Amino acid sequence: MERIFAAPLGGSKMITQRLTHNWAYIQSSLGGAWEVWRKDKLNNHYNLAWSEVELPHCFNALDAMDPDVPYYQGQGWYRTLLEVDNPYLNGRTLLHFEGAGQHTEVYVYEDRVGEHQGGYDEFTIDITDRLREGQFPAYYENKVPIAIRCDNTRNLETIPSDVSDFNLYGGLYRYVNLVYVPAVSLETVHVISQVSADRADIQVQVKLYHPEADKRSVRLRLQVWDDTEQEIFAATVNRVTWDGSEVVADFEVDAPHLWSPNAPRLYTCKVTLEDEGTGTETAETVRFGLRYFEFEKKGPFYLNGERLLLHGTHRHEDHAGVGAAMTEEMIACEMRLIKDMGANFIRLGHYQQSRIVLDQCDELGLLVWEEIPWCRGGLGGASYRQQCKDMLTAMITQHRNHPSIILWGLGNENDWEADFNYFDEEAIRDFMRELHALSHELDDTRLTAIRRCEFCRDIVDVYSPSIWAGWYRGVYPEYESYTRAGFENTDRFLHVEWGADNVAGRHVKKPYTGFADIQTGQGADERDGDYLLTGGDPRVSSLGDWSETYFCDMIDWYLRAQQGMPWLTGTAQWSFKDFSTPVRPDSPIPYLNMKGVVERDFKKKEAYYVFQSYWLEKPMIRIYGGAMDVRTGSAEEEQTIRVYSNCSQAELFINGESAGVRTRDVRDYPNAGLRWNVTLLPGMNQVVARGRNESGDVVSDETTFVFQTESWGVPVSLQLSSYEEPNGHVMIEAKAYDAEGVFCADAAVRIHFGLAGSGKLLDNLGTVRGSRSIELANGRACIYMDPRGGASMVSARCEGLRTAFVEVSGECGVRDK
Template sequence: MQKQRLVQQWEHYCGSLGGPWEVWRGDKLKNHYNVPWQPVSLPHSYNGLDVMDPDGKYYQGQGWYRAKLEVNNPYPGGRTLLHFEGAGQRSEVYVYTWKIGEHLGGYDEFTVDMTEAVEQAAAIERYRGLVPVAVMCDNSRDLETIPSDASDFHLYGGIYRYLNLVYVPKVSLQQVHVEASEVSVAGDGKGSCRVKVRASLYNPEKCSEAVKLAIRLHAPNGDVVAESTLECLPWQGEKELAVYALNGASLWSPGSPGLYACTVSLESVHGETSVRERFGVRSFEFVKRGPFMLNGERLLLRGTHRHEDHAGVGPAMTEEQIREEMQLIKEMGANFIRLGHYQQSRIVLELCDELGILVWEEIPWCRGGLGGEAYRQQCRDMLTAMITQHYNHPSVILWGLGNENDWECDFDYFDQEEIRRFMKELHELSHRLDDGRLTAIRRCEFCKDIVDVYSPSIWAGWYRGIYTDYEESCRTAFENVDSFFHMEWGADNLATRHVEKPFTGFEFIPKGEGGSTDERDGDYLLTGGEPRVSRDGDWSETYFCDMIDWYLKCQETMDWLTGAAQWSFKDFATPVRPDSPIPFLNMKGIVERDLTKKEAYYVFQSYWAAKPMVRLYGHTMQVRWGQEGERKLVKVYSNCGEAELFLNGVSLGVKRRDSQSFPAAGLRWEAVFVPGVNRLRVVATQDGVTVEDELTFEYQTEAWGAPAQLRLTAETCEDGRVYVEARAYDASGVFCPDAAQFVRFGLSGDGRLLDGLGTIRGSRLVQLASGRAGIYVDPVGGLPAAIGETGFVSAGGPASALAGAGGARTAPVSVVSVRCEGLPTALITLG
């Protein structure tokens, strides 16, 4: 098999066409017909920016892609395939105007055979031997498909995962499954197991010549530990090729994620090909009414969640971006992730295997109810695809069958018994396809007895109740099911928003009287309903860090807990939250949508990470406030045994870490700041390793009134961008560090706002965070926008954009504005 990614030389048209001939007729009639095709690289989504447009609904409809491919199959009489790793949400594939395949489902992989169409295309003279390929993607809403548009995420359109051109012989291996079963643990990370190797063939022409197969197992160090050969006639379906007893095997775990490899080679008169699959040896158990066990030992699952969503590109993340994200998750100390709420990129699963991150992966039967037979068949098809395509990954322990299936809205009926019957059908299908893993769902109480592992809704301190009721809520839920796992907890938090005293909900709910902590339909709304922190709170990083701190310190002593996963690792776009401080953004992330770390990242590290670390809270809190001489709390997050804090060069003493001493595990000091600039420095030690951190801030003692004016400043960056920041002041010109109004940036002139990113510095409509809001500006309107951790990475600068015409071009001029209801508009001129 030969495989190449098709990344470059694609063009895209956003909109519907009358048919595939309209893709190509511009080539024939280019002097008379002009379709605005745009050059793009894959992966690509046509919703990369519009999902974060605060003034309109994102586009749902057709988007077309076209390319002229050079096809040179090295196998005589071989098959030429297009392998899609994911495209949303419906796809049709054409060679020239001939439809060669279609697929329903935005998240599973599919393959289209283009062999005969390539031969036909060779006769089209004007393409000079190139093969014209077109792909239509369509993310139009249809109630009889999953996921529901009531789901808290976008139904993206486009070829948003990698697309591959694949060459295989007439007879080839289609899929290889490796099962490591009957695992026994011997100790010291070793064990034994039985390894079964099964395979299916791709043989569309029903060739009957004999095939020879060679199977080899390789240890993590590359040594061959088992091998065999087999000669037989081609077969239908899946065939068992070999069974091996593997003794002294290295066990896979988060701390030692050693991966074996199985190579199956096939030889016939039509050519040779091989498939290499990695697998791991491990055993796991959810003890009935008890903890989670991995390889015979208790493991507290410490997790987070992931959506395929990133600033500027939506789901169309490159492999490099995915690797960066997954590495951050591992470095945070997580050993578990739930991939919500759909099958995700094979790259993600491969990285989970390599990094040692256990996985719950699920199908997108998410909210809305239950549709008819076509709807149900899509659920069956997507569950089958997810299990068969990700079967070999040792990281996967749970197949998710649904999410919040008690949330009705898509149909004029809601039949709990029918949902129960279908959930049972999916549960049984999952076990037929893979009886070595368990099934799971989150938040559907009337189905909790059907699946193997259940997570109720517990949002103590956000959608309901207060965070000090967390442990009691979990214990109550734990006692009501055989296997309890706490999926989803957290709080929305606007990056760089800090407060001196967070709103906690204690104000209206006495401790111990919080009552229910589950999320109910409508609790995510910012109006109506009962008092709750999600509606009445400050959405600050300060509160979020305190909540995390409380949850994590509780989890350390809950010896019956299987695990819990915070929702979610990264801020992500969603159509159901137009009123968020950044509209259309779910802001519960530990990092921003461009992977910029929030303060919460370091709270998790202080409990979960092995490598010594220390972090002073408030690096993006440029101004603290209070009265002169007032004692203020300084929090330090660290996994080290002790730390010493210095204020303006003077030691405030050494503190010992105690995970049960809330907040900050005992690493907290009271300090008296001087008016003006202050400098904090902390030095921590663990096992002879010293780490330190420092920050500076202004301490404001001058009182302020209501915001009366906005002022703009501009700072030019090295890459050519300009950062424009708005700050709120009262009528006397005193800075308002707690101002939180919405502001809207605008621009007239030669430049452009770098917005639509869903980040604190990449959104034209945003709430002030601690009295400030800012946005990056391209002053010339020509800088390339490759999204990275900072939100924008330039491959050139203003000088390159201005080059040409002998340097005679007039310098660009832009006027940036910021508006806020009730305040005068502020302006600043760039250039």
């Protein structure tokens, strides 16, 4: 049996236990559920295959970034022994999954009790009936043996497509909860509102979970509080149990406290259910917000009656070392970084994401486009279409209370064929109409949206064409004209997905623009194959330098232009964080989409500060390339120091002397005029920047670096150095040198780290400090290792260069195991 169950957002009397510990895992296609438990009876080599894990757990946490082998797609099994003690007479015992990839089967001992297809929506398996049967071996000491099989095997008749630009991860990569409920309990509580500036009409809709379906009397007590904890509504309702969703309260709120990115005010609704026959009580508490919005036809976006330019980015559920298995703390950290960048909008690509993400968006004030994973590949058969509808229904049902959500996404790049030997545009149009109608039937308070499917742009409420001016097509000075053309070509326009790959730590004096090499005026849409590094039309993505410098210049141009577009609804840069993908093996770090403004472990790139300089209200200042420890040039040549700041004025100091004050002017591209041509000393230099806003607030940034005046030739050798870290790890640094022994500060060759001995490279992390195959950034690369208490020899090799070695002593970085 399978059932969609909306567990409480918080504050509920419902008994819920997060099942984090005491799990074992094996990566294997077992012969059957009995093999999960056979190890308890037989003492043989099979026992060694299981490993202890904690949830959330992704079985592609590391292999998704392995440069040498494709990531695993197959079965992974989990097992645990649960102590079950349901306190409710005739109560139900549930396993609630916040998401698992991609096809999940649940077993109590050897018996399958439920399954779920889909890697991103929540689902619940009711194990009550199997528990009543009992009959578990005595050596489990009254504990319940639970086995779960997760399977991310390739399947053309499921979504998303395997040609999507992200991994279809496997595992219990979101939290699993043990839930006890009475015989009759609350399944969903939805708060539906129609809002204006001075009034909100509110309905509370309740659906019961009542598998026995016998009629009984229940009492509902409702309480609603505003964001100041002032009770604004209370009622008691006596009813006989019902099927489906019913309106149990209808009331008005005068002068509502409106939710917005600057003031994310949340109301609270608590519904307490009492079974009058048994006296049993359970309660569910949900949060909601009151706001209204409009995408004006052929015009901008309005929130609560005022124009709001959407400053957006995107998010994949992906992180260094854990894959999709991000903890609640990791998610909160990422969402805080997004908000602190100045964003007020986020597209969750390309699937329903964790409830924790949506809670954070509500609390922080981030407007949301959330979508189902109908991504690329075409359109399959009846089961394929039913899965799309089921996922849309689940997403809306489970996330409807979140005020942050304004758009339900119905698909992404549905014009990208690949999975079937046919491609039928009319069939896709018909099905898109069906999804559009279903979305409005389930929730008529939000709009529908898709990105990049021109032949469906007239079906949905809001459309985003493909505009990649300056990366996959054209050059970024064309951005304004292509954006205007996209706006004129659809009723309600929103530009999501733009940006450029950039290698963290790679900086250039004169970034590649391609203005002379790349054809202009021929569109800015990404076309099939443009993401490849070879073939096709000339484009910056294949000819460019992949530097942070180019990326910052592009962002600077886009954001400057957006300020002069009064008709624009907004945009969303792709993507906030670097993420793993199976379709990019030739990236500077293999299998990494490197368009992030932060790395896969949250380390900020320079682009983060460019966004802050335009979007953030709190004063900030950043010297471009603050982490660069070497800058180069001739001693006689003036060097440009660039600063990003939202302050009205900034002053630069070189080695203690003022280089002058500049006034910020967005018309003065780049850096809004905050750039200085200065003379640097050979050797060490100190640079300080101080910004002052109109209120007199002062912020500062400083950096030190070596100014290298020696010129260099082609790299001929690598040199390795090791540095012990306070945490016991060792950093291995590789640097390229020419035949004269001069450091090659622009070298970008690919190197491969290796290790022999007792230690272990901390690799497959998808960062510039955690990848054993990587292109140099400004002549250098590094990786960390765990010496594990023994001696090791670390190597770095590159085709055409002499291989370098460094020995790491066993005494270095020894830590207790």
